[in-house]
Amino acid sequence: MNQSLKNKIEAKDKNINSLLKDQKFTIDYFQREYRWQEKHINLLVEDLTTTFLKSYNENDKRSDVANYQSYYLGPVIFSINPNNGQKSIIDGQQRITSITLFLIYLYHLQNGKGNNVSISELIYSEKYGEKSFNMTDPIREPCLKALFDIGEYTLKDTEDETIRNLVERYDNIEASFPEELTKEALPFFIDWFIENVVLVEITAYSDENAYTIFETMNDRGLNLTPTEMLKGYVLSKITDVKQRNEINELWKIQIQKLHENDENEDQAFFQAWFRGKYAKTIRPGKAGSEDQDFELIGSRFHNWFKDNHRDLFKLNTSDDFFDFFKNQFPFYVRTYLYILKAQETYTLNCPHVNYIKQWGVAESLQNALLLAPICYRDDQNNVEKKLDFTSRYIETFTVRRAINYRKFGQSSIKYSMFNVIKRIRDNDFINLGIILSDEVEKIPENWDGINEFGMHGQNRKFVKHLLSRISGYLDELIGKGNTYVCYHHPNGKQFEIEHIWANKFSEHTDEFSQENDFQSWRNSIGALILLPHGTNQSFSSDKYDAKVDHYIKENTYAQTLNQNYYLKNPNFLNVPEIKRLGFKPHNQFKKIDIEERKKLVKRVCENLWSTDYFTI
Structure with a gap:
């Protein structure tokens, strides 16, 4: 060579x-x-x-x-x-x-x-x-x-x-x-x-x-991170040596806690904290516009803090800096880490935080939204209620857009979400519920989208989320111990989406002349349920009259297809919420039955994501 x-x-x-x-x-x-x-x-x-x-x-x-x-x-x-x-x-x-x-x-x-x-x-x-x-x-x-x-x-x-x-x-x-x-x-x-x-x-x-x-x-030659530059500036504003050393040690401890989750979690935290609690402006969506608070926090939060701590944070004196970072900094780190934990592990106190981990908006918006209503000195009970309410709004927003085939990446929704951040910032629990209820009513996409909604190659993840929420919700209504997690990400046997119709066009030529029309109905949300892995595979190709006998052994939503479920569980229809939803068995499963199940799904969704949740 x-x-x-x-x-x-x-x-x-x-x-x-x-x-x-x-x-x-x-x-x-x-x-x-x-x-x-x-x-x-x-x-x-x-x-x-x-x-x-x-x-x-x-x-x-x-x-x-x-x-x-x-x-x-x-x-x-x-x-x-x-x-x-x-x-x-x-x-x-x-x-x-x-x-x-x-x-x-x-x-x-x-x-x-x-x-x-x-x-x-x-x-x-x-x-x-x-x-x-x-x-x-x-x-x-x-x-x-x-x-x-x-x-x-x-x-x-x-x-x-x-x-x-x-x-x-x-x-x-x-x-x-x-x-x-x-x-x-x-x-x-x-x-x-x-x-x-x-x-x-x-x-x-x-x-x-x-x-x-x-x-x-x-x-080699590692540059200082934005967090390290922010720390240097903060310490330079604290003139008392003893106080400066105290904040320096506190800072190390808090950043270490964040790094235990991810090596870049410190930067994500400061972006969420500053956007959620202090950002006032966002760049207009037109050519030539200058970056504003929201964007500058995302790219250079240390410089943005330096330029805005007097007006937005009200930090002017050495004592201001010391008190703020001694008290508020660890409080919001603790809250942020609780959010991360609740996203990963379902908790009864704020289940919606776990739901939006599976189906939410971009983290750059989501975590800022969650921190926005949290007030320094809120007790843990209030923190959890506020987080659950805000997560409930996020999930309602994303589900309603998804069933209407609308996107919700950061670019398409950041202006409306930023306005929500400013509206809910620093509100108490009661006012937060009122504001979020109002914001839900303003979501342009409604539940009518269920009528045309079905599964395709890119939305299987959402369909799994939707069916898991419906299945867990119905189980909870009748007192079963199952939750969303049991269906969406259980520790044991996994659940899969089951087509009630087998993929056999030839068995449905009495109702369809075109196979693509058949496939559209087969993938409709009214023709889908969840079944355990293995069960789904073992009789996925069976005809409906053979499958429906197996469904009696499965989750509540699947069981309601079988007429024997109503005979063996007479109290099912006595549950007030169930009675209002209007369940009925299906001895056969034709186009008209799929239509009826779609209408049922719509009623369940309206009930499940009702704004009444914000007044409880």
């Missing part, structure tokens, strides 16, 4: 188009897993779309995109084998995988809309009629091919972490991409994404040099 080539290192800034077009990368063995979580992909989509919208104007020409603000996505490191030219990703696999998923989503989104931007060659290359993706990994190939060909991939029980994350992150992109960019602005955004999003490509011609670069970038 030529020694000068072996020692060569190159660094070039590249846009996505030049980085990926007709390229092939192998993934180094130690970083084959794709581990990005929902919060990572949501933040990427939010950052990209927000940066684009700062420049976009509906009167622009496509050529104007060249002058739009650029976005720096970070470095990627490659090692090239000088003998065969094979290019290996040493660092940046997570980003490139996420970019590829985003490109696949954009590819589908622009289909049939005209003015399509050519991006398929950034996703795969073709030789002798065979597609191969830019990252050569045989484990990923079937999943990526399905996502590219049809926009969905059915997960199997045996799938590994990478495949599950690929599918889930693709769904997250679909859910969080703002609606305002799906129409006239779409080709502008795709142009901007592939031409104005920039990475630094660092290339070495030996693995040794590539790993040295990787280690240097990750281990």
Whole structure:
């Protein structure tokens, strides 16, 4: 090997188009897993779309995109084998995988809309009629091919972490991409994404040099974090040495508590605290607008605090700083950590915090909303009631939008959510309920969406949430010990979505002439229930008259299909809430029965998410 080539290192800034077009990368063995979580992909989509919208104007020409603000996505490191030219990703696999998923989503989104931007060659290359993706990994190939060909991939029980994350992150992109960019602005955004999003490509011609670069970038010259810069500023404002040392020690303890959850949790905490309790302004959604409180807290909260502590925090003297950070700082850290715990572990005191962990809004909005009504010195009982009420509003908002096929990523709802933050900030428990009830009444999407709602490739996660809430709610009404958790994420046997109709069009030609019409009815919310894994598989292909006998052994919602349930449980219809819902058995299951079950689901949803909850 030529020694000068072996020692060569190159660094070039590249846009996505030049980085990926007709390229092939192998993934180094130690970083084959794709581990990005929902919060990572949501933040990427939010950052990209927000940066684009700062420049976009509906009167622009496509050529104007060249002058739009650029976005720096970070470095990627490659090692090239000088003998065969094979290019290996040493660092940046997570980003490139996420970019590829985003490109696949954009590819589908622009289909049939005209003015399509050519991006398929950034996703795969073709030789002798065979597609191969830019990252050569045989484990990923079937999943990526399905996502590219049809926009969905059915997960199997045996799938590994990478495949599950690929599918889930693709769904997250679909859910969080703002609606305002799906129409006239779409080709502008795709142009901007592939031409104005920039990475630094660092290339070495030996693995040794590539790993040295990787280690240097990750281990040396660590910059101060925004939290550390905030701490330095706060301590500089406390003139008494004893008090400064006390806050310094307190700060270390609180940050350590946050880091026990995640290494970046301190930054997420300060963003949620400052946005929830102090932010007054948000950037208008038009080109050329300047970042305001909400955005500045997200990018530079230490600088924002420095500029605003006098007016918004009323911190002027050394004693002000000492008292505030000695008392309020640990109080809100404790509350924030309680939120994180309640999100992970269902609790009877504030169950809705757990629900919105499974089905809520972007964390950058959600945690600020939850902290907004919490007042310093609130006792734990009040804290939990306020958290539950606010979470109840968030879940109602997201469920009603989801059944109407509306998005609720940060970009599409942040203005309305920010107004809610300001309305509920610092309210007592009673007024909070009044305000949230009013906000629920103002949600434009209503429960009529149930009439047209059904399951498709991208909303299976939501359907599982909805059916788990309905199943747990009915069990609780009649005194069973089951809750939402028992169906959605139990410790033992998992539950799966059961189609009441088997996937056999030939058995329903008396009511359908077209198979796609049959599939639409089969996937309707009125034709779905939850059954334990295994049970679902064992008779999923059976006809209804055989299945319904099995349903009598399952959860309440499934049991109500069987007429024998009503005979063996005469007290079921005597429960007042049940009586109002109007349950009835179904001896057969035709289109009319699905219609009746849809109406039942609507009544259950209206009852389950009633605003009466805010007056209890």
